[in-house]
Amino acid sequence: MRRWNGWGDEATQVELPAHGGAFLAERVGAGQRLADASLEQVLARVPQSRLVTRHPLVSIDAEVRVRHARGQSLPDWLAMRSGDFGVFPDGVALPETAAQIRELLVWAQQQDAIVIPYGGGTSVAGHINPAAGDKPVLTLSLERMTQLLDLDEQSQIATFGPGASGPQVEAQLRARGYTLGHFPQSWELSTLGGWVASRSSGQQSLRYGRIEQLFAGGKVETFAGTLEIPTFPASAAGPDLRELILGSEGRFGVISEVRVRVTKLAEQEKFFAVFLPSWQQALAGIRALAQARVPLSMLRLSNAIETETQLALAGHPEQIAWLEKYLALRGARVGKCMLTFGVTGNRAQNALSVKQAKRILRAEGGVFTGTLLGKKWAENRFRFPYLRHGLWEAGYAVDTLETATDWSNVDNLLNKVEASLRQGLADEGEQVHVFTHLSHVYGEGSSIYTTYVFRPGSSYEQTLVRWSKLKHAACQTIAGNRGTISHQHGVGRDHAPYLAAEKGELGMAALKAMAQHFDPEQRLAPGVLLKTHE
Template sequence: MLWSGWGDPGKATGLAPEVLELLAEALGVTPSAEEPAGFGDVRLSASGLSPFVLDSLRSIVGAERVRTDADARIRHTRGKSTPDLLKMRRGDGSDAPDAVVLPGSHHEVSEVLRICSDEMVAVVPFGGGTSVVGGVTPDIDGYTGVVTLDLRRLDKLVSVDEESMLAELQPGLRGPQAEELLNARGLTLGHFPQSWEYATLGGFAAARSSGQASAGYGRFDDMVEGLTVATPAGDWELGRAPRSAAGPDLRHVVLGSEGAFGVITSMRLRVRRLPVWRKWDAWRFPSFGAGREAMRVLAQERRLPAVIRLSDETETMIGGGSGCLMVVGWERGEPPRFADAENLGAEPAERWAEGRFGGPYLRDALIAAGATVETLETAAHWSGLPRLYEAVRLALEAALGRVIVMCHVSHLYETGASLYFTVVTAAGDDPLARWEAAKAKTNEAIGLAGGTISHHHGVGRDHRAAYATEIGPVGVGVMRAIKKSLDPMGILNPGVLVP
């Protein structure tokens, strides 16, 4: 993963001259006069961990798996939001961990947590590092140091129960690795978020990820039947049946907990048979409202395909089309048909599918050209979606002035759906401050319009205040009580998630 951007540096993309001209004319985008920092320019403080802590960690995982070198520390600094990348491009390594530790077993994870609790060292569980909400950037005041717990060595398919259609997998597996292991047995998770190439299974669970085929396969938390978790308070096994009435379902204390309550070391996941085929189709709707209504009918009649995504007029126009483009991918039966839309055939949908993991590379190219590009997402019930859509757009336009705001619907339920926004504006003199002010106003607008602060990106640090408002004082008290019970010294990802 590129240290100051997304993915494979060899796949980085540039912008055509006509695109640069359009950005300048429409948004006032001008190239930055400041050259981005090189890898050797990143400013790091000296590692502050005591010799006792370092020696203790080395005795647990091996000396070569406790890294304090600049390469490891820089590559584990922050996530991949636009503010994260802007800071890295400035050479700001102030959030770098003091050490990166690579455990190879549940026991080693538990022992690392024990040492760090005893010595008041903050621990950041780390999968692919793809968080866009500050999910791997802890608050470090009051701690003697920060350790990033990189779980990449926990990368095995432990077992498969084909009778129950369950697979036990470890959290360090990236999306493509997990699919390769399962596909060899004719199985799939069917979970393909945009971060799929780099994010890990543990990250999918910890952030309650939702993939592009969620209409057919469900969200990742729908797939989790059981969990093994290491916490500072002890080891925890969760989930022994598909459903249970034995009290509240405590799996959901861990799912979405973003590493603040424990470290997932193994998961029992529901799997499906590999589809024999997937076919694509595309439709043009006259308006976003008309396409959204067609989606609602499909969801409530339980006729959803595996993949379904509707772009609003602006997103469709930026993609070179008109009206509102709907992409459909189905794996069985007959495709949905829409009487009030124009069928465009398979080509637009196949083109989208071919490039669906490439969006972050384009984001990096736009940042390099002098634009600020960021995404945000929310969800609401069907009756509230029009109001939420307008509220977010108006808040962004009021805060940023000359701005392009694109939106799509891509995760459907019988009672509602998500909205995913992409925002492009000129960076200006202080892009960080400008975006943070716009984000704060938009978070407020989402709450007032009845939306949730996140459908699948998570809470992290960036959404923590809005999350506290959403769950209210009683909910905040519950979250703090869980944190105190599972992590008495507060070492796990401090400042993330828990208000």
């Protein structure tokens, strides 16, 4: 069963290994554990629904409302753990067809309710949290619309219900010999509609593309009618309407059908780990791989601190000591950086790609360790989010943030973001452990994904204040240094104050006009994406 107050399935536990605990204690101090609220305590706090009439597709059950009230950001985590949720949705609608979505939109209008489209609830930017206000809030969950509706094998286009989660998408496609190839780390719970609405990027975007490249068309139910977006391999017929929907974050309408470009399952897939002696050599290597367009399916480069942290948290200290010895003998010592890469395709092409990658990385001093570490990465790729529980139990809070910028600015922005976080709690005498990787690379630049670990304060309120200071410092640094406010997590409420820095006044006005066009009464997800609602 899915956890009501954290990530994933209740049956899966990932604990912080003893060695990892000692590593963190040395860097940020001994962990500090806050008490968790129980589900019973939270249920007792759920107020009566403000929806005055009933609808057969709308649940006002307290537990259903609790389970759809918050996403997965650190503030969401603190709300769920403390039991101080803030506002609960007044009801959760569970449509099964596009016609029912339309019916529910009309019903919401009659109730004078706010509507929040809800996919898997994995947002880490405050997208799906109801805000305080006079109007009742109806969360519209797509969790019953998960079917593969059509597979056009000639065109390799699949049509899905918007609520299909990663495993549901892949299981239905794999049964027919296909894959979507979209694997965000939240894959287990996030959905197709959510990926499109928040411009998601999967770990193998290098081969399959981001959701922007995979999204071929579909249908959107809006307060102004149904928007149909047909599929074309390419079109010069004016601006592309798909771009209106990508990143619309529920503000323009509810995506009721998604058409995606799919690929035949590959003959072979392999992942490798390489260690580069220094960050500068690693950076030169990954940039060269991207710009030579070596057909790899995934690339992830950890900076020296992330490499050290990953090895410490991996457990098995004896095996890691052996690995360190081997690497040192070959020139990768203190300051080394781990690069994981994958190849997916037919055997002959993969062999060529690996050969080309080896040549480029060896020129930068790369030490290859074979496929064992790569295999471990692939096995554990969706387990990392569970470690948040292990860290919390050990008394540490962890959060991540991400941006993207041109290669000429990657090093500068990365260092500034890390510094802003590292110094972010200096006024309280607290240390923050900060580390970064690059995992989506392009010819012209790269994403930058930073993780930070800090100690909770003595109360939930103080912990939230600590997070706010860190988040604000990092976002200001990003906005002021040519970074996008989000490469993959979207805008939501948390990043909305920084959006104007990259869209400009005219761009913001255009987006607001669009929201006004599709949703004249401004009922859909107010405050998300666009800060103000005027």
